Amino acid sequence: MSTPTVKGILQSIAAGETTARDWVEQSLRAIREVDGRLKAFLLVDEEQALAAADRIDRAKMYQNAPLRGVPYAAKDNIVTRGVRTTAASRILENYIPPYNATVIDKLQQAAAVMVGKTNMDEFAMGSSTETSAFQKTANPYGEDRVPGGSSGGSAAAVAAGLVPFALGSDTGGSIRQPAAFTGCFGLKPTYGRVSRYGLIAFASSLDQIGPFTRTAEDAALVLNAICGHDPLDSTSSREPVPNFADGIDRGVKGVRVGIVRHLPEEGLEPGVKAAVNRAIQQLEAEGAEVVEIELPHMEYAVATYYLIAPAEASSNLARYDGVRYGRRAEASSLLEMYERSRSEGFGMEVKRRIIIGTYALSSGYYDAYYKRAQQMRTLIRQDYERAFEACDVIAMPTAPTTAFKLGEKLDNPLQMYLNDIYTIPANLAGLPGASVPCGFVDGLPVGLQLIGRPFDEATLLRVAHAYEQVRDFAWPKPVLGVAE
């Protein structure tokens, strides 16, 4: 059986050829077979998944549910009622949430079946999934390579064919970069498009939940199910929600694709650049109009992000104090309990960011660091507003390199941060972004990134879909996985 898509599973179940149980069993079997080495999952709940599948197969009410019987995995920073949720941190090692994230409730209503929770960088802070307190996830296309991060477990699970879709979160590229590194489709919706209720907060003005899938069309189907205003998230948007799958196959004739003049190219691998350029040429051959745009402040995006995100994180992570939930260290005074619990519970990357953020917000440094970063954020946002007067989507690489080796950048945080150069600006400006597989270099996947106007995921998906129909590179089988 070739690796199923969400669409394929839905059609097969609707036609009565297969059941939810068949697909959930297949997914669980693949996980048992592969995940011992891949280590994409932090938790797999076979019993609950099978029970849910049987319920869906039996009950009439699910017959027209939009994701009926489709197995999926969720990043472990999305809370699940009664199912341990750790954000890959020791401080939440034993946390059993008493409630569901809105996206989990919505997927339940859509009759999708969660099979497990995936590994990630601790509190989503990282670009390789190596800062997880529990395990290192391999890249399905090279066991000694990182899957990217922070949503590396979700990306690896989809790329290896263990689940047809998975949820991730993207604060500075944490969906798009792992999608690029593992050869799957990743979508970061517009800020506010998907409710963040129940997403363990990292940087609240940047965080956004989105799907990993095999195709753009599958991402449209998942986005349909998870998006929309949520009274429980006051930053979720009231923008009208279209059916994202409608018109996805309209092609790119007349669509203006912006390419960045003077794109910062330091560290950009020639093979990555060539694959991305070829993808853009193919879009042009399909009728897209390629135009040059300028993003003059892009070179400041990494510095801006690595002040704003840690500042927000230092505030968000203040809640982990060992009082109401999470790890508590033995101590004789309250202050000592706070300090010990946090020091034992957080890993180095999290401590590093809390300290940077606290420093950037502290009196005497606020104006020099945090405020300047917020001002630069304005200029970056305005760059995009201007660019979108001339084009409909912007195309560039998702990451400057293919998947690097496990351990390669772990001791050099700044080098790790610089890898995020192309993904960060979309978060600062709140824009939707996607990564589409566009080739392989030395056996490792390359991603083409598309960035769209606020709330115009439809155009992004349409361009990505058009490209998927014409891409013609040889797609190797993953070393780890059942995908074909």
Added chain:
Amino acid sequence: MKITDETVRHVAKLARLWLHPQELSQLVPQLNDILEYAATLQSVSLDGVEPTSHPFHEVNVVRPDVPRESLSREEALRNAPEADQGMVRVPAVLEGGGGA
């Protein structure tokens, strides 16, 4: 401007983090690298530019203040490291134990 061990220790204290001496010696040069990189923002003129704290124009969100069902006390305490008589228990708030 270089940050020192002392600055980092002070900031860690503000953030309620206790740092092992080994962590401190690892962190200081890394933080200097990162802040030196972040200092590229100092070279740009940003006078008069409005700061952005949020990607889109935000309006205040209000709702009617109507009581609704919430977690039971038992559910809310289920993850507490230590609970006693329906409340969270913590070590002595005031040091010395002799009261204020």
